[in-house]
């Protein structure tokens with residue numbers, strides 16, 4: 001009878017993990033499961049299933065794809081989930097800003113599909129950040145998602161303190177490190193020059209209207225946690241003085257930009273990572289920087305306007321910016337930069353390159369979408385082919401040319417008069433309806 005019950009629980013848990021993924025629902029079920037399993041294993045020491053099941057999810061470590069994550073037993077990368085992205089905001093972010101962010105994320109998820117996504121928005125106050133950092137660390141530890149987890153898995157208090165420093169340094173306690181704020185430790189070679197990621201975003205928020213985000217895909221740990229500075233554009237009371245031109249559309253476009261990265265990453269199953277020459281850890285099959293940032297910029301600018309015309313995105317009354325005007329201004333910047341890199345190769349323009357991968361990539365995305373006559377070609381046609389054909393293979397198959405051919409054609413295109421160049425950009429603005 002006990003054995004039968006355990007089998008039932010086991011099957012239920014597998015289904016639950018598959019179907020509802022990381023939802024709150026499965027959270028409750030899993031912790032119930034955990035208790036039941038513990039009780040059962042206490043009563044019956046002959047049970048095989050709970051032996052070497054570190055995370056207590058009923059699946060033995062060697063069969064558990066994420067043996068430290070009780071919420072996952074398989075590699076579910078690329079799968080849709082039932083739940084909208086989960087938003088975590090510091091408590092000094094206003095309700096209006098939080099709701100604006102949530103609404104835009106829902107719209108992006110409705111458009112591209114619901115993936116398992118967390119969005120962490122840091123505010124401007126230190127105590128609010130520390131509270132958010134605590135939630136962040138609890139969540140990462142509960143899911144075994146810190147790379148130093150294995151080493152510290154039997155001392156979760158110490159693990160949390162280390163995580164707090166990794167997240168919020170220099171504002172978190174260093175007691176765990178003997179109050180030493182120099183030297184190397186788990187996540188840095190030198191604490192004295194280290195800043196936690198939340199602190200970096202908090203400081204960006206102190207300098208409004210600056211803003212920043214990174215999409216936060218961690219393919220090998222099976223999670224995506226977008227990290228961002230304070231969303232302030234939705235709530236007029238939080239606009240910095242003297243910046244009357246600020247619109248919520250700016251932030252909405254950023255949400256679409258990040259979700260575009262997330263969607264692309266979910267289309268790429270490859271797990272191999274390398275450290276590129278800029279020190280970034282990247283997955284080669286995710287493709288070169290200009291080919292991810294460029295389309296993320298261009299397509300999000302296009303889509304937010306398109307959805308405004310369809311009526312699913314409610315533009316503000318201040319929103320008035322034609323895509324052609326935006327791209328014209330950016331072409332002027334590209335022309336300035338082009339002088340310094342006449343023989344550029346798009347696939348080599350990395351972050352920090354004076355020939356900016358965002359700007360060059362954005363116009364290259366316009367060039368490519370126009371060439372095949374399909375604004376949706378990246379997400380509808382190209383990315384779904386990457387797993388089978390590799391990134392380069394899928395690129396060549398989709399656009400019927402090599403990188404070299406594109407580079408040569410695109411360099412010629414950049415020498416055309418601006419009126420000619422702007423012909424390939426759709427004439428689209430926000431709808432004031």
Ligand SMILES: [Ca+2]
Nearest residue numbers: 053057059064
């Ligand atoms: Ca397990």
Ligand SMILES: [Zn+2]
Nearest residue numbers: 257261293296
């Ligand atoms: Zn980006």
